Amino acid sequence: MATTTDTNHADTANDGHASDDHHHHAPSGITRWLFTTNHKDIGTLYLWFAFIMFLIGGAMAMVIRAELFQPGLQIVEPNFFNQMTTVHGLIMVFGAVMPAFTGLANWLVPMMIGAPDMALPRMNNWSFWILPFAFLILLSSLFMEGGGPAFGWTFYAPLSTTYSGDSTALFVFSVHIMGISSIMGAINVIVTIFNMRAPGMTYMKMPLFVWTWLITAFLLIAVMPVLAAAVTMVLTDKFFGTSFFSAAGGGDPVLFQHIFWFFGHPEVYIMILPAFGIISQIIPTFSRKKLFGYASMVYATASIALLSFIVWAHHMFTTGMPVAFEMFFMFATMLISVPTGVKVFNWVATMWRGSLSFEIPMLFAIAFIVLFTIGGLSGLMLAITPVDFQYHDTYFVVAHFHYVLVTGAVFSIMAAVYYWLPKWTGKMFDITLAKWHFWCSLISVNLLFFPMHFVGLAGMPRRIPDYALQFADFNKWISVGGFAFGLSQFIFLALLIKACRHQGESVSSQVWDGAEGLEWEIPSPAPYHTFETPPVVK
């Protein structure tokens, strides 16, 4: 896949610069991609990898929706259905959304802060190239005797310890590798931002995408080791006779949920903070105004990140916590809506009386604001302890987190790709295809996820391959929306392939006429090496 991307970059590398000692001639063919330490190459690899994973995880979602098209069991066995929900979740979280953001960080952070590359280019290569192996291990476990992991992406004990198959070991190792990859990626981002900013690029002048990624990187550093510890405990409980989560041996299964969600809640902000950064770059460009409330955006992002560490037990309201704790976690969770609201109001205020134009990235950005807010509001509903007893483990939860992750994180990634793609390839993408992609996605994604709120409130449980008859009509339409959303992504694929073949009109270095920032001052396509002499930021 990746080899279909432009060879032009390699050419530019060879003729553009008398190479200094650590930049040899770029090797061609597959070795170029295997051995590359160039942040743009690695960014491209991450993005293609994420897109392939998005399609694979999406195919699993199609299996789920096909089974749920009608009540009753018709297409797959329940055990396979469980594997699909589990691996769909794992792939979308660790294989699609997170690598896509890391890819964007690789491409953009050095260009935005005027650095020649990431701080640790060889580690950068490694952190990408271990990822395909992690997912090879995870996916191959599906073909093992007994099947792959079937305990949900949250792998609650004792489902993942007492009641899981032997492939749990493969699951654990693949999560370890994903974790190591994420941690290395985060280290790279932090070191690059701390040490490699161009002269004059003070912290409070950094573009918001850089800021949000810096904070995200710290979240990754703080919680990926906790995930690694959690899977390690599952591994030893299952195979080496420890009793971290086994009541019979003196452990406690509820402890698993505490440890998991101590990782898990910051994790959901890992998947949304970079999205906030992207939207904060795009909205000002197409409003032709400075971002409203830059400093408040930075502080709001930091507050969200800090609060994310003290709200984990809102995923566990039904485990029998004392009322005082439920109250604490309820109010702490609701508190997060304050900084998040600051952000939404700032975006809206940026657009207010702006000279708006609705290019494709702006369409996705506006859809993001509206639909992410819907997901945020259903999150507030879930935060209310007494009603959470009704919503818990229903499709209402599924609707909530797909609104924030698909129309939130994924839409922001698409917005980012449309926004920076002309800078990467030097050509404008096919706008007609892009419009088709946007409108088909927008309509189908709402048909897919909006009715889930209703079936959830009516009591349809998640992760079950069958349902009561009264949910049949809704589920039929949800599945239709699902298939349409899945198919819409092939429009995106076609557009990306065209873009990588450098078809289309050449663009100026600024690309969008309201765009501001260092990355818009270098030529389009961005040369293989940029800012070897640091720019001076005034």
Place this chain on the structure above:
Amino acid sequence: MNNEVNKDKAELAGEEPLLPSNRARQDHSKTVGKILLLVAGMFCFAFALVPLYDVFCAVTGINGKTNTEAAVYKAIDVDESRTITVDFITRTNSGMPWEFTAQTKKIDVHPGKMTEVAFYVRNPTNRDIIAQAVPSVSPGTASLYLNKTECFCFKHQPLKAGAEALMPMVFYIDPQLPEDITYFTLQYTLYDITETAQESVEVVMN
């Protein structure tokens, strides 16, 4: 550069940000070192959560676990003015074939008074099984005031194929038990731990 607007702010910039690759290399290893410390620290912290969780639960009593070691009875005044009802519930974990019932389903006791109850178990299978009982008290805070001087849950309980037994439990309730608790439930769940505990119990069985 286009950041004309921020020109004045640049002069206010505190630290001087730095520069491409080679010169900053040393700074990198320092920064990386600090971050790696954080990574290692968080990994250890996750494991530290295990004992911390136990200590936290033991101090607050919120998850209803009773003490795993025998309490020593100190002569204390029996508080005849209060009567506490204790419910006994038994269950077996899935896959555990024993019959397990409380001989006393419900009992009224005065705080401070020693009381003995017994639980009946039978192993209806044709293999020897070792069991572990795990207690749980509801409401959880009552667990802090339930003192057991003798309990079958302190030890592994082996039972030969077809055998039956009465397992005693002796307890008293601390008179400090909060006024609002007049009734609590003590539940025992039996787990089959034959596989994991074989070696340690062999001695007991002979």
